[in-house]
Amino acid sequence: MRNVSGSDDPAHGADVKVTLADVARRAGVSIMTVSRVVNDRPGVGEATRARVRSAIAQLGYRPNIVARGLKARRSRTIGLLVPDVTNPYFPDIVRGAEDVAIRHGFTLLLTNVIEDVDREASALLAFEDRRVDGVIAASPRLDDERLLPLLARHAAAVIVNRRSDPDVAGSVRIDHEHGARMAIRHLAEAGRREIAVLAGPAYSHAGRERLLGADRETRERGLLLHEHRIVPGPPDVDGGARAAHALLAHDPEIDGLLCFNDLVAAGALQAATELGLSVPRDLSVIGYDDILFARMFTPALSTIRAPTYDLGRHAATMLLDRMRGEGRGVDIVLQPELIVRGSTVPAPPPEAHAADRTRKGVPR
Amino acid sequence: MRNVSGSDDPAHGADVKVTLADVARRAGVSIMTVSRVVNDRPGVGEATRARVRSAIAQLGYRPNIVARGLKARRSRTIGLLVPDVTNPYFPDIVRGAEDVAIRHGFTLLLTNVIEDVDREASALLAFEDRRVDGVIAASPRLDDERLLPLLARHAAAVIVNRRSDPDVAGSVRIDHEHGARMAIRHLAEAGRREIAVLAGPAYSHAGRERLLGADRETRERGLLLHEHRIVPGPPDVDGGARAAHALLAHDPEIDGLLCFNDLVAAGALQAATELGLSVPRDLSVIGYDDILFARMFTPALSTIRAPTYDLGRHAATMLLDRMRGEGRGVDIVLQPELIVRGSTVPAPPPEAHAADRTRKGVPR
DNA sequence: TTGAAAGCGCTAACAG
């Protein structure tokens, strides 16, 4: 019973695949009957059904998804595109999406495009070649001009972290403008007036929305966000360190720094240390995303928490809906949350507040 | 030219797929000729080849990998199994494997089994149903009894972080026994005598090897590793915090702690803080893996660096070899490296030593 | 309730 390889044949070594025909022969029925049983379709007598079931079990039959996909035009596979799994922001999205997908019998084809737009485009084509049933593009960097036609060729698509044409793809995103506004407001309330932004990759849509929010919020507070205090750069620790170093060395007036994400913020914290600046005394640093490690930095990083797992979960759910032709025109916008820690204010509030309740895998 | 959807038909919306037959008709040749051109096979005149090429370009033809896989029995897909992408240890492996795979025209089917052995087994079967060309199992938790038959059904397989029967699967692993020995030696040389181990999941093979190394090394140094100072637990921050809290609260003598991985160590650092212990004064903590964030903890975490990216790279290379029937019987064992930071010794040495050279995305 | 025939899009093997 626990023998996956069938009882007739120990099936040591590969390529001894049992087909519908084998099962049919064994059960003394036609291959169509077996197919019906396998797919739980009506039109098979109880006795026959039982006989077929037992043949399936004996032979250890498993349907060949490739063959099924060729005929039936569905693969029960979802293509998931992420810029870089190495950034802890994305694995949470992956897990959210995967949990939903698996529960519905789908498998994820994950592609990591390493922050490379061309690889992004070719990954989308590769998904198509493999006839995935739908795609989720997490934080795509391609411009609409190139992205939308590529997505339009898929039966169903969802974009994470960016607005989209609802006919082409659903959209699940975070209100980044609001997130950036919260961050700026927090910096301002901490008394910071000379604010700079490490803006991340120029092609990031989320980044642009945050910049918009930061710009508006500073303006409304009568602060200035000088253009040369908006510094683009790669969305990783190294990129953050370099950008922050250059920025702070040339412009020591800066006392508040909003970072593209927590990795960039980690780099900024390092740069500050190298330059002999004390955080938060001389400089307040706020990140974005609230990755698991943000609270372990020194000082612990204030940040804007993005509900990443939910982002993935909603994206997959929405995709499944769209595959069934439902839910077109539904967009989901999730609200981020301000998390205050030691990198922006001298005396961090007690850590164990309500904000920590949604995060799994973290003590308390 | 840049029009992916073909020039005849704007092909807005999905399911307007161009087939070999379409191209053949357009080029006025047989479908076999087109197939030869697509696959860069000889036996087609230059003129014809050019004509076919242009038809392919005009129609935006892309081969249907599903159909090809059905006939040719290869999908150019590799199944990659990881316990949990949320642990920064694994994304590095993923990237290493993916870089190699993509360079050779393969795609990764990634499955995250969330530290669940049953999901691990079913993921392996799902790979089979999809007729992947080979599988890489990263740190599989299944016991040999269950794992090996599952892998044997695949044409090619590689196990990461664990020994294996070379007929069934290749093996790329880290010399964990040695790694644990280095860790213990380091603790001992720092004057620690009362050593405990947060051993991670009982089913982890890597964990067992490390325990073996720790046990031998302590013995050889005339130290004792009491059985009740070996505490299993989940391999995440939360698990580490709980285990460390319980252990240290009941056994305050402990002055050296070897952790299953850096996440567990992070939890241990938190627990130490909660218990009012100063690291490294009262307690030295050493992790394992050297994830990107280890250096950002407070204090910065001493750890055993595992060459993760290389692990993935070698695994994929070995798998590709085995698919071609080469390299059976070749095992790869990589050596880990001791990284000393502030969590084990009071005065951390200058950070920017040679050890940092292999790690990408980190300043300096 | 059951089965036979046709074909998804492609490639291997053989013919011309």
Add this chain to the structure above:
DNA sequence: CTGTTAGCGCTTTCAA
């Protein structure tokens, strides 16, 4: 150099 035939394992359609 080019094309024809057969068939991968399955599901859809239609007939019994």
